[in-house]
Amino acid sequence: MAKNRHATLTANKKTAPQWRNLHSRILSLLLKLTKIEAAILAFAVCSVALGLGNSLQSDPSTASIEEVIESSKTEDTKSPINTDRTTIALALPSQNSIPKTDTEQAAYYSQAKFTIDSNTVQADFSPAPLSQPASPKSVAAAATAEQSSTAVKRIHQTLKKGDNLSMVFDRVGLNARDVYQVVQSGNEGKALTRMFPGEKLEFVLGENNQLEQVIRVKSPLESIHFIRNIAGDKTYFEINRVTRTADIRKVYRSAFINDSLSLSAQRADVSQSITMNMANIFGGVIDFVLDVRNGDQFTVVYEEHYLDGEKIDEGNIIAASYSNRGTTYNAYRYTDPDGDTGYYNEDGVSMRKAFLRAPLDFTRISSSFNLRRLHPITKVVKPHRGIDYAAPRGTPVFSAGDGRVSASGRSKANGNYVFIKHGESYTTKYLHLHRRSVKKGQRVKQGQIIGQVGCTGLCSGPHLHYEFLVNGVHRNPRTILKKLPKAKRLNANLKAEFMASIESTQLQLASYSSHIKLASAQ
Known part of the structure; x- marks a missing residue:
């Protein structure tokens, strides 16, 4: 029995220099491996680790590293070594860290982990201890890391003065090839090169910052999507126009003039654009600088557009009235069968004269x-x-x-x-x-x-x-x-249709104006 222990100790002492010799042989050989051979080695080491360890201990000369690699090749991979080489970093265990028993060695080598990318193959012989399974925290962290590596990123860009398309792509981390592929997608792609400061682009990036989509936001209701596609070895961008429909709400506003139309409308929470449109509607009959008097009253009914519960802009004026020096002018929006839209009074006479009385809002x-x-x-x-x-x-x-x-x-x-x-x-x-x-x-x-x-x-x-x-x-x-020539007048048939279409609006406009007058009198 003492002789057996002595033989085992002697064998272990011989094993140490053999492992050191194996290190140098591995390092010299790995420098000659191709990418395919490196990947095969990574797979082979796990599968033959136990047998390799046992065979080396019993007879180190029976198998060389060259033979292990060659024996693991398939017919397809037995090709001559080419010049396309890769670097392999192999973290071999130290002599003291190797388990002593066959059972422990089998478990140790079977847990070795290999990481392979285009440039590096790494073998990690430092797994978690056998007696300690991976903690829930480490599992969750690994899952989070995996998700983040493939997560989609959305980057918003607003064009600034002096920007061109290449500069915007460069800020996002994209290159000239990405710009070329998007611009070559058709007329909409070429239109990206003619954008103005203030316009918006959204970039959707996938794994490894690969461009998946470019979205040109033309308005809250319209956007143009350039979507990445691959046909064979060709990459191109497909165009998809996306439109949404806003919710339309009817808004009533009314006020008395105390100084000017603009200031009085502003106090009544009427935007400048609605005020200017109203002035254009009545511009043929009222001069909003010379004719306006304190005590004049206006009432306007217009559309507001909402998307996902938020106001995005204002729409058309549906109807408006203006009382000036005791005379009230009413205007109602109407589209005739030919598609022409204009504003007409209650008699079917167009509010639009051949020319505006003044071509601006002057002081x-x-x-x-x-x-x-x-x-x-x-x-x-x-x-x-x-x-x-x-x-x-x-x-x-x-x-x-x-x-x-x-x-x-x-x-x-x-x-x-x-x-x-x-x-x-x-x-x-x-x-x-x-x-x-x-x-x-x-x-x-x-x-x-x-x-x-x-x-x-x-x-x-x-x-x-x-x-x-x-x-x-x-x-x-x-x-x-x-x-100058008089304004356009609707014929009898169109007038009947027009009168029917504005009936409810007439009542609402008159009712709202009356309420404002009563409130003002009180």
């Missing part, structure tokens, strides 16, 4: 139409063939009527200017603009913004110089409107 008339005016800068008596409307710099200027832009440019005297031709007989001119918003040849609608009030050219202060020509002859814009 005052600083200079009237005068054929013998002393010029404030040159001090020379010269005809003033238009009206000067004083207004803050940047105030929107509207086209007085439908037409086509005949000129849009800049000169020393006129500064920035826009000329609009309305049919064969009429022309309107807009001078000293801060900024022009239309180009020559462009068609415009009545009420469309064509520029902003400024003080360019020969100018003593921010204002709009407005001219009105009939057959090439200058006319006074304040008086010529009375001589």
Whole structure:
């Protein structure tokens, strides 16, 4: 028995230098392995670990590392070593950490874990202790780590001044190839290169920051999705337009005028856009600077759009009324069978005249139409063939009527200017603009913004110089409107349909206006 113990100790002493020799043989061989061979080794070590350990202890010369690798290859993997090499980091156990008994060694080697990626194969011979199973916390942490590695990321970007598409993609961590693939998806892809500051993009990134989707948010109700697809070895982006429908709520507002329409509407919680639309509706019958008086009353019914319970914007004015100097003007929205939409009074007469009485919301008339005016800068008596409307710099200027832009440019005297031709007989001119918003040849609608009030050219202060020509002859814009063609009137059949469609709105509008008057009287 003593002899047996002595033989075992002697065998163990011989094993130690054999393990050290094995280390150096493994390291020298691993540097020659290809990626395929490295993966095979990782698989093979686990499966033959126990047999390898026993065979080395009994007879180290019976099996070499080369033979183990070669024997584990399939016919498909027995290929010559190529130049595409990988690095293998193998964390071998120290001599003192190896279990002594065969049973413990079998369990030890069977728990060895291998991590393989494109560049590295790692064998980890440091598993959790046999007597301690993985804790619930470690299992949960591993699950969380696995989920986070494949989690989808959404990144929102708003274009800033000076941005181009490549810069936005670069901020998200994407490269020029991603930009090219998205832009090549069609006309919508090319349109991404013509976006403006303030527009929004959303990026959806998958595993390894791979671009899965680009979403162009055109409005809360409309977005364009560029979705990644793969056909064979080709990657392309498919376009999907997504639209949503908003909930529409009807809103009533009414107020008395104490100073100006804008300020009174603001106090009544009416937005600037609704106020401007209301002024355009009544712009053919009311001059909202010269005609407005304290005590005037307006009532407006309009739409508000909601999405997921939140207000996103305002819609159309359904109906409006304005009482001025004892006369009440009513306007109702109506779309005829041809699809043309306009506002009509209760008699079926269009509220829209051929031209607006004033092409902007101005503060005052600083200079009237005068054929013998002393010029404030040159001090020379010269005809003033238009009206000067004083207004803050940047105030929107509207086209007085439908037409086509005949000129849009800049000169020393006129500064920035826009000329609009309305049919064969009429022309309107807009001078000293801060900024022009239309180009020559462009068609415009009545009420469309064509520029902003400024003080360019020969100018003593921010204002709009407005001219009105009939057959090439200058006319006074304040008086010529009375001589222009009358507004459109619905025929008998359309009028009957129109009257039926506005019946309930008429009652609601009158009722709401009455309540406001009663409340004010109390």
